[in-house]
Amino acid sequence: MEQIKNMDKLKVPVTTVPLQMNTEKKEHLAKRMIPILTFFLAWELIARMNMALELANPMFFPPPSHIAVRAVEMIQEGIVFASLLSSTLRIFAGFIIGAALGIGLALWIGKSKKMEEWATPILNMIGPIPSLALLPLFIIWFGIGEVPKVILIAWTVFFPVLTNTVEGIKSVNSNYIRSALSLGASERQIYRKVILPSVLPNILSGAQISLGLAFSALIVSEMMGATSGLGYIIVDARNFFKLSDMYVAIILIGIEYSFFSFILKQIDRRMLSWRQGGFSQAVEK
Known part of the structure; x- marks a missing residue:
């Protein structure tokens, strides 16, 4: 007992x-x-x-208190929800497509030296072209619907993700790949177990960089050819001199960007928990 x-x-x-x-x-x-x-x-x-x-x-x-009053009115009218939904769907679709294509092409370039020799000059030529300069061309090609907006966002996301992923693949220790081959690993297993875990920090870094660029592309595309979204609210507010509406849309853009950035940082923190530290962690108490 x-x-x-x-x-x-x-x-x-x-x-x-x-x-x-x-x-x-x-x-x-x-x-x-x-x-x-x-x-x-x-x-x-x-x-x-x-x-x-x-x-x-x-x-x-206007003071934020006045903007908040107008924001409540816009919520009650259904304007905020409809605009947020339109912008969120566009940014989500474009971001996923651009990131997937960037990662896929980067893995292909990293696999073949010949492919890298062919792709690098082309990418160096078209990569620096501002994506916003292509919006009028996309509208001519695809009309003023959802397609040019999503393509513009995907194009904006594509290059930062591609560049960062390619650099990550180049930095993978070749001894890891040789060791995996000597143990009988297949090509798919090498990509899944060796290469992708090694380049994941670069992929997430490219995604974080491209997020801000994607929001710029989203808002400009909505300002030039849309009937919904946060960018459309800004244009409509300018045309009818509704400055409170414009401030509401601008603040909502910042909130939505912060939300997506928070998600990426949480993914980074969970998947790369081993990569904690840095100068600030070393000197701060």
């Missing part, structure tokens, strides 16, 4: 670790929210001062 009592004393509450993790997550979220709240508070104060002192037309620089 004494042994059982002693064992009971040694028991650790099972809720300790989950509670600690939840506390850390809340603290991390609070640290992330403080700068954002500070930004909007400063904006509110400056806009209110401008309204009081009449330094500039208050319509051009």
Whole structure:
């Protein structure tokens, strides 16, 4: 009986670790929210001062509280949901297509030296062309529907992912591949077990870089030839001088980009948990 009592004393509450993790997550979220709240508070104060002192037309620089009121009205009217849905579907489709094509071509280039010799000059020639310069051409080719918008986003995503993946493949240690071949690994197993895990940091880095470019392509394409989306709200607000609507759309663009960026960072953190550290981790307490 004494042994059982002693064992009971040694028991650790099972809720300790989950509670600690939840506390850390809340603290991390609070640290992330403080700068954002500070930004909007400063904006509110400056806009209110401008309204009081009449330094500039208050319509051009409304306080966030006024924008929030208009945002609620747009939500009730269904404008926000419809626009977010349209923009999200476009960015998601274009991003997936561009990333998949970039990774696929990079693996092909990395496999064949001859393919690299042929592809590199062509990619170096067309890669630097701004994707936004191609939008009028895409509209002429494919019309003003969804196709040119998705193609433009895919084109924008394609090159950063391709370039980063190719560089990652070049940096794969050839001894790993030789070792896998000596153990009887097939080509598919080498790609799945050796090459892809090695280039995953480069793929995610290219995806993170291309995300911002993809949003630029999305908004410009919606401003030039669309009847829905966040970019369309901006154009419509400009045409009818609805500046509060324009600010709502701009803030929603930032929120949506932050959401997609957060997803990529979570994927990076989960799949590359071994790659934690860096200079900031070494010097910060």
